[in-house]
Amino acid sequence: MGLEALLHLVQASNAVPGPAAHLALTGPAPDRNSHAVHVAAAALSQLSQQATPGTSSTNGPVAEFLQQIRGGNSHSSSDSSGLTDLRSHFPNHAITGHLLYHFFEHSSIPWLWSMIHKPVFDSYYVTFSSGQHPPSFDFIALLAMVCASSLQFLPKTPADQALFSDYGPGRDVLKRRLYEFSRSILVFNHSLSPSLEHVQALILLAIYQLNEGSLTGYYNSSAASIRMAQSLWMNQDVLPSWNLNPLEVDVRRKVWWTLFILDRQQCLILRRPYIIHENHCDITLPQIDERGPQQDPMEQVFLLLQIRWSKLISKMWDNCFAMYSPTYRDIFHIEEDIKRFELDLPSSFRLPTLQVATDHPCVLFQNRTLTLQIYHSRVLILRPFLLIRQVDKDSNSGDEMLVKLHIHARYVCLMIWQDPSSSFHLHRSTKFLEQ
Numbered sequence: 159m160g161l162e163a164l165l166h167l168v169q170a171s172n173a174v175p176g177p178a179a180h181l182a183l184t185g186p187a188p189d190r191n192s193h194a195v196h197v198a199a200a201a202l203s204q205l206s207q208q209a210t211p212g213t214s215s216t217n218g219p220v221a222e223f224l225q226q227i228r229g230g231n232s233h234s235s236s237d238s239s240g241l242t243d244l245r246s247h248f249p250n251h252a253i254t255g256h257l258l259y260h261f262f263e264h265s266s267i268p269w270l271w272s273m274i275h276k277p278v279f280d281s282y283y284v285t286f287s288s289g290q291h292p293p294s295f296d297f298i299a300l301l302a303m304v305c306a307s308s309l310q311f312l313p314k315t316p317a318d319q320a321l322f323s324d325y326g327p328g329r330d331v332l333k334r335r336l337y338e339f340s341r342s343i344l345v346f347n348h349s350l351s352p353s354l355e356h357v358q359a360l361i362l363l364a365i366y367q368l369n370e371g372s373l374t375g376y377y378n379s380s381a382a383s384i385r386m387a388q389s390l391w392m393n394q395d396v397l398p399s400w401n402l403n404p405l406e407v408d409v410r411r412k413v414w415w416t417l418f419i420l421d422r423q424q425c426l427i428l429r430r431p432y433i434i435h436e437n438h439c440d441i442t443l444p445q446i447d448e449r450g451p452q453q454d455p456m457e458q459v460f461l462l463l464q465i466r467w468s469k470l471i472s473k474m475w476d477n478c479f480a481m482y483s484p485t486y487r488d489i490f491h492i493e494e495d496i497k498r499f500e501l502d503l504p505s506s507f508r509l510p511t512l513q514v515a516t517d518h519p520c521v522l523f524q525n526r527t528l529t530l531q532i533y534h535s536r537v538l539i540l541r542p543f544l545l546i547r548q549v550d551k552d553s554n555s556g557d558e559m560l561v562k563l564h565i566h567a568r569y570v571c572l573m574i575w576q577d578p579s580s581s582f583h584l585h586r587s588t589k590f591l592e593q
Contacts, residue, residue, distance in 0.1 A: 507521070
């Protein structure tokens, strides 16, 4: 009954819109529903093969949200049986609440990526949990990806083992099930209309795949999120006729600039051309919100710094990796830009004090992440000069000077490499990063 239940859920999700704004797609509804049915069948079949389902004494939010989409018939015997099967695949309320708390309060993902606004996410979660509105399928996929991402970095402790004792197959199986469920809905189901939650979930899916070492999945998911965001006109500022409130406008901006950062980082990681061109972006930078503890302005500065750094990565790609190998002149110009960027960093990011590290641990983590990104880029642009072949000893004086320049360039490359290497060992010895 679990397979039939999920098939009906996906069919219903195409007919019942969630509270989020969606962009309508053209095409006959029966075709979309038929495709969604096949996607859902593959999703649950894959989940069922991963492990023998365990029993759960209580419902979980994901299972309840899926049941809400069906609507109305929660007391029938067939629906109750379907919900029981869904319970065995998804976490209960206690596990889900713990994973959400760990993701937003202790995980490093929100410190580095600003695609999810916690108050908005909490508002949707509470609204859907109350049963007043049926949730969108995109939000369910986003919720599942948040839980799966939280499981990536959740420490294994005795308390953790006691918490997951209610989930028979174990936390590793749960992480795979949440990931496979979200991936099937986000990547393979083309019948769902584009939405902000879908874009957010795709970004989180790409980051998850990068952390798992799936570079192909990371590249494909990030590209899909960018294309969907462009279909929602997120690459330009909101028009007054759209009637969006300031919070919605700011969230859209943060999501788009997060995509811009993600796109530039894959250039250096995968050596692939970037997708977003700056002359196609007509959107204002995110505003720093100084209101309330939920949005610490010191923590938000990192997003603006990452945007500036990503624009510098664009220049590195165009001059060093796109068509031709870099020259010494190119390297000198880029090095000047990097030094200017470093000098413009706020004092808290250049030399974070012990007080800043204590009061704002995320700033210390962001500082070291940005430092490693800068060193990594320097290593990449200098690496070709390590491979320059030697010039014969009996060459003329001009070539002799060139040989000395090449030797000096290799020496500089090795010195640059030693900096991130020593910094890496410093990170490993820091108690904060070992926790």
